[in-house]
Each structure stands twice: as C-alpha cells, then as structure tokens.
Amino acid sequence: MFRRTILAAGLMAVCSMAGVADAQPLPSNRDDLPFSYAPLVKRVSPAVVNIYTATTLRTPQRRLPFPFPSMPQEGSRVQNSLGSGVLVKPDGLIVTNAHVVRGADEIRVVLSDRREFDAKLLTQDDRYDLALLRINGDGEKFPFLEMRDSDSIEVGDVVLAIGNPFGLNQTVTGGIISAVARSTGGVNDSSFFIQTDAAINPGNSGGALVSLDGRLIGINTAIFSQSGGSVGIGFATPSNIVARVVATGEKGGRIVRPWLGISMQRVTPDLASGLNLPRPAGLVVKDVFPKGPGEKAGLKRNDVIVGLRDLPIDDEASLRFRLATLNVGESVPLQIIRAGKEMTLQVPLMAPPEDPPRDRSVLDGRQPLSGATVVNLSPAVAEEMGLIEWRPGVAVVEIQPGSYAARFIRPGDMVIAVNGKEVHSVSELKSRIASGVSSLSIGREGMVSTIQFR
Known part of the structure; x- marks a missing residue:
C-alpha cells in the first residue's frame, strides 16, 4: 500500500510562447517590478x-537459538x-x-x-x-x-x-x-x-x-x-x-558517448605556462590512437582542446558532458590551440570500439583477487564505466560479497601491476597471479596504491 x-x-x-528571445528583459521602471508570475x-x-x-x-529477523516452525526467520x-x-x-x-x-x-x-x-x-x-x-x-x-x-x-x-x-x-x-x-x-x-x-x-x-x-x-x-x-x-x-x-x-x-580516440590531461597552471597558454583551461592531447576519429581529424600530441562546437572545454567534465549530448555519426568542429595558434578541426564522432574483446573472467583460488570479476579495458568498456579516456589494462567490474577481494577492491578499480610488473590484459593477469602474489598495484580515481602481501 x-x-x-x-x-x-x-x-x-x-x-x-510567441516570439521567445534568449535574452530576458530587465524591468525598465518601477511599474514593471510588481509583475506577477x-x-x-x-x-x-x-x-x-x-x-x-x-x-x-526483505529484512532478516533475529534468529532464536531454537527454531519454531511457525515463526518466520525473515x-x-x-x-x-x-x-x-x-x-x-x-x-x-x-x-x-x-x-x-x-x-x-x-x-x-x-x-x-x-x-x-x-x-x-x-x-x-x-x-x-x-x-x-x-x-x-x-x-x-x-x-x-x-x-x-x-x-x-x-x-x-x-x-x-x-x-x-x-x-x-x-x-x-x-x-x-x-x-x-x-x-x-x-x-x-x-x-x-x-x-x-x-x-x-x-x-x-x-x-x-x-x-x-x-x-x-x-x-x-x-x-x-x-x-x-x-x-x-x-x-x-x-x-x-x-x-x-x-x-x-x-x-x-x-x-553512447562518442569516442575521440585520444588520451588527455587537464591543463594545469604549470602546463599553461609551458605551452604559452593565456589561462590554465582545456585538455592537452597526450596520445592519438591509430585509426581513431582524433587521428582522422588531424589531432596531434600537445594540441590543447579548448572548445567543441564553439562551446568552451575547461576540463574533463565539460568534455564528457558535451560528447554525451552528441550523436555517433555526426561530424563536429573541435577548437584547439597548436603551437600558440588557434585552429578548428572537423572530428567524425564514432562509437567506442570493443577492442580488445573484454574477456570477462571471474578470478578464484587462494590469491588476493579471488572473487573479483575482471575485463580487458577497451574504449567501449571505458565509456560504460564513465571514463573520459582509456589505456590497455584490466578493470574490475564486479566483486563477490564476502570474498577476499572485497576487503580491498571495488568495482571500477584498475589492476595496474602484479609483483611490480605491469598488467595489460586479463590473460596476462591470470598468468601473473598463478605464480603467486606478493604485491598488487591498484588504480582508483586517478591514484595508484600498492598493497603488499606476505
């Protein structure tokens, strides 16, 4: 009920509704002030x-030391x-x-x-x-x-x-x-x-x-x-x-948020000074992935993205939002600064590919990641997880409640390295943990933590 x-x-x-203008008029005299909505x-x-x-x-009820058939336990x-x-x-x-x-x-x-x-x-x-x-x-x-x-x-x-x-x-x-x-x-x-x-x-x-x-x-x-x-x-x-x-x-x-096929970094005050930018805003292109939309548009390393469709791009959140409002298959103008000069490139918007295949696997056995479900990180997986960029690696997508992994891993984490050696795929991760785990490096919200095991 x-x-x-x-x-x-x-x-x-x-x-x-008739004759709508984007700019809203201000009261021009005292007679306009008592206007009623x-x-x-x-x-x-x-x-x-x-x-x-x-x-x-469903709420579990307190269990009695001696069960009564007529008394519900839940x-x-x-x-x-x-x-x-x-x-x-x-x-x-x-x-x-x-x-x-x-x-x-x-x-x-x-x-x-x-x-x-x-x-x-x-x-x-x-x-x-x-x-x-x-x-x-x-x-x-x-x-x-x-x-x-x-x-x-x-x-x-x-x-x-x-x-x-x-x-x-x-x-x-x-x-x-x-x-x-x-x-x-x-x-x-x-x-x-x-x-x-x-x-x-x-x-x-x-x-x-x-x-x-x-x-x-x-x-x-x-x-x-x-x-x-x-x-x-x-x-x-x-x-x-x-x-x-x-x-x-x-x-x-x-x-489905379109994929640009690049990795980026927010412009900090130090980067702005080194790149001779007028202010610390925008995103610096770190890498351009082969055959992606960024490469097709002509983006290069160290280009600074400052606008999309003439709307300002100040940080990752603004680019994430702007892309989410656009459709795959469109071609949109991207404003950049290259070597101090402003330019506009036409970027074809593509759906993020699932390359490599995710190879979804549930890890088990006597090791720290037991109970974790992991996948290969691809542009498609990164989009599903809400990441603005991706790199080859292994992402945690599920954790079995009460498992060993649940003690220190949560969905959305990245498995960066095992025993100090970087991990690039699920198959590589399985191979590493099969030989024993003395340390794990886990990426979470831009930070990497290393956990030691004895």
Whole structure:
C-alpha cells in the first residue's frame, strides 16, 4: 500500500510562447517590478507531476537459538519513496530522477488535478540519474513542457520552482541561475550541472527547472546542504542531456558517448605556462590512437582542446558532458590551440570500439583477487564505466560479497601491476597471479596504491 502523502517537485517558469528571445528583459521602471508570475504558473504547473513508489524490502529477523516452525526467520517491509516528474510529451511520457523510482515495485503518478495513474518504467540511466515513465490516458493528450537548449541560458536568468518539498504541494519558489556548466562530482556520471539559488529541498528530486520562456532547461537532481534543507545551492541536470535520454530511452537504448580516440590531461597552471597558454583551461592531447576519429581529424600530441562546437572545454567534465549530448555519426568542429595558434578541426564522432574483446573472467583460488570479476579495458568498456579516456589494462567490474577481494577492491578499480610488473590484459593477469602474489598495484580515481602481501 502507498502512503497518501504525495511528494512533488518541479521548477516552473514564466513564459510567452510567441516570439521567445534568449535574452530576458530587465524591468525598465518601477511599474514593471510588481509583475506577477501567477498566470504562467497556472499555465505550466499541470506538466509537473507527483510520483510516489512502494518497494518491498526483505529484512532478516533475529534468529532464536531454537527454531519454531511457525515463526518466520525473515520478514519484509514496504518502503515508500516520494519525488516528482515532468511530462515532456503529450502521450504521457515523464522524466524523473532514477533514484526516485529505483527498485520500486509500484509507481503511482498524481497529476496537478489530483488524478492518479499507474506508471510503467520504460528505462533508467543510472549514470545520469534519469528515468523515463509512461502513463496511459487512453488517448488523452496530457499537458507537457517543451525542452530548451540548456546552452542558451546565462547566469542571472530568472527561474521559478514549483514543487512539493517536504510534502507541501504546489510550493512556488523563485531565483536565478547561479552558474552554468558547474562541475560537481559524486552525483552522476555527467558531473555537469546548472546551479540555481531557487529553493530546492528534499522532495524536489525529478522536478523541472524552467526558464522564463516556459521551456524545460533542467531536471532537479541534487542540493548542496549540510542540514538537509535548502541553502540556495541546487543542481539540475541540463535539458540537453535529458533530451538525449528521452530520444534513446523511448527505444529502450542508452546514451553512447562518442569516442575521440585520444588520451588527455587537464591543463594545469604549470602546463599553461609551458605551452604559452593565456589561462590554465582545456585538455592537452597526450596520445592519438591509430585509426581513431582524433587521428582522422588531424589531432596531434600537445594540441590543447579548448572548445567543441564553439562551446568552451575547461576540463574533463565539460568534455564528457558535451560528447554525451552528441550523436555517433555526426561530424563536429573541435577548437584547439597548436603551437600558440588557434585552429578548428572537423572530428567524425564514432562509437567506442570493443577492442580488445573484454574477456570477462571471474578470478578464484587462494590469491588476493579471488572473487573479483575482471575485463580487458577497451574504449567501449571505458565509456560504460564513465571514463573520459582509456589505456590497455584490466578493470574490475564486479566483486563477490564476502570474498577476499572485497576487503580491498571495488568495482571500477584498475589492476595496474602484479609483483611490480605491469598488467595489460586479463590473460596476462591470470598468468601473473598463478605464480603467486606478493604485491598488487591498484588504480582508483586517478591514484595508484600498492598493497603488499606476505
């Protein structure tokens, strides 16, 4: 059973759908200041829905020293989750956060007019914390929000938030865009957000961030807070990513981020000085892989990538995001600096190849990696793991709970070396551990740690 407390979230905005301009006008006199957003709130709020879920959890009960046949040794309880969603198509397609519906046995959607619908989960992309739901209205055309190019917004643009924080239905808050292209790790694979100071609180997850033209510019995903309440720092996944998830998710697919066929390094102040760059921003090309799109475009070592499609590339997160919004098969302009001169190259976007084959293997036996599932790292595997680049090596993709490897290895780690010798493939790893393991070098989040065994 569901609790009757419905949690909704959504950022709505003011709009005039005719003659929309990207630049938003400022009040020109005192008579403009008391302008009310009420007409627009009434107009767009029907596209924001409340989502609540029920998930059955198995809970082990305390075992007695003497079992009784009639007493269950394991129980269950129902966990309710509350959140929000946004109708993005008139046929009942809804976007929300994946964490709102993850693992749910039942999903109910409540519209602004209080009608309730059972919802079907079409797909969820945990890397971007987005999920697609569908409700069936027997041919009814539902109100929905169109998407706007999230790259067209600017810091200072006004937004409104219509949501259900803490169970308070249809709460409206307002603010501005505090930052665009904000990188923040640990939230999703994109690590690239729109930041707003509109009050976002628990319960706003999956809601809509809407600009003054009434179009969707983002899905509320996270807040920065030590207290759990709003402190004026909220993050929304940009609509350009949402649009890709909608386009691929409706067909049951997932976003495949195009591969550039290069390895890169962030420009540090020291590198910027050595390369005579005006500021420490961009990515330095370290290697160009044969027959990849980078080589076909003419990229060379020490080229500095500073833009993609005339949009700035400051770090790995911004390139990861820009690539995720593009389709395989396109050809896009890449802005670089080579020997102090700015250039533009046309890069053909390719799907990351699975070369070498992953050779998925479960390691066992009396050795430190027993219980770990490993694969050969290829561009395709690196894309699945959310890595911006790859090099030949071995990646850990699963760990058997309670195994020896679970003590110090976790999924996403790289096995760099065994007994001080580098490992380049799964077959090479198996050969090394068969001879005994005295040390392991493990790569994690850019750091390498060596573990000694006796």
